[in-house]
Amino acid sequence: MNLQITQKLSDKLKRTLIDVDSLSHNDIDVFHCNLLKFGRYNCVLITNNKTLYSFFLFGLKADDFKHFEEVVRERVFKLLIESGLAQSQFEKILESMEIINYSKTSNRSVVASMNDMKRQIESYLEIGNDIYEVNRKLNKTPYKAIGYKYPVKLFSEMLKS
Template identity: 35%
Template sequence: MQPAGEFSSWHANLLRIDRRKCVLFTHDKTLYSFFVAGLTKPHFENIREFFRQNLFKSLVAETLPQKHIEIFLDDIREIEIAKTNNRSVLGSMNDLTFQLKYRIAYEGGLLNTDITKLIHDLNRIPMSAIEEIYSIYELRKLLETRLGLTCIQTHQAIRIGQYLKRLKEADNNER
């Protein structure tokens, strides 16, 4: 999915979990992801609106300020659906899919899984394909940059990411 605005593009991956159709949506630049289970034919017929509604729910659950959510949703008013061309994002989505399926199985299936908590946790898995350590911090940073703001959480995430990068470099130098 490719919106025309600043927030680049999204990937959608159709999954089957517990005999239900599910979709994992992932933002290319930030790897921010949200998961929706139990899709039916009407959902697919109106996938653009379905995407926007579930993105809104996901951003609200992340307790993002309303101004941030409005800016994000305004930027994705028009969505084009096209084939993917970003192997890095697909690799990250494969990892997220593995994490998601494991967590759902661990919880005892989709019916026993708190999807909101699952999405919250998915966006706090360290991802090496982005500058920040967690996709939620990368998303916040993108929104704050657009608004010309800074956030303590963003700066903390940068410091954690820099620390982990230095540890990795030190480990490589020892070898």
């Protein structure tokens, strides 16, 4: 998995960044990742570059950033189980997460979409949605960057191919 992380998250993780062009990848492997704050809670939004399918990880503690790879694998696995995707589909994602590389963000369109998602997440949390419901709603919202299609549908199609 290639995580293209924002400067805020890079400062928090203190990981070595690899040049994005030197990484071999397919569309399933490439995600943008941003650190968000809601009140006193640290959160991470991980968004697939091609489909904008996202994983919202809520309430990360300082120790979670020391073991970031394990936390991401564990939480993404739980979100995938709740997502309703077929097991064969989310196994592809889990396989891509065996090795996680970090690089700088490279797609402003994805970052802009993630900023829109942050505003949506804030409103979902204010009305009391749980984390699984927040993730479901994010992925069932059409976005301009992907031609007003649904991320969950595009992601599912990508995993089938």
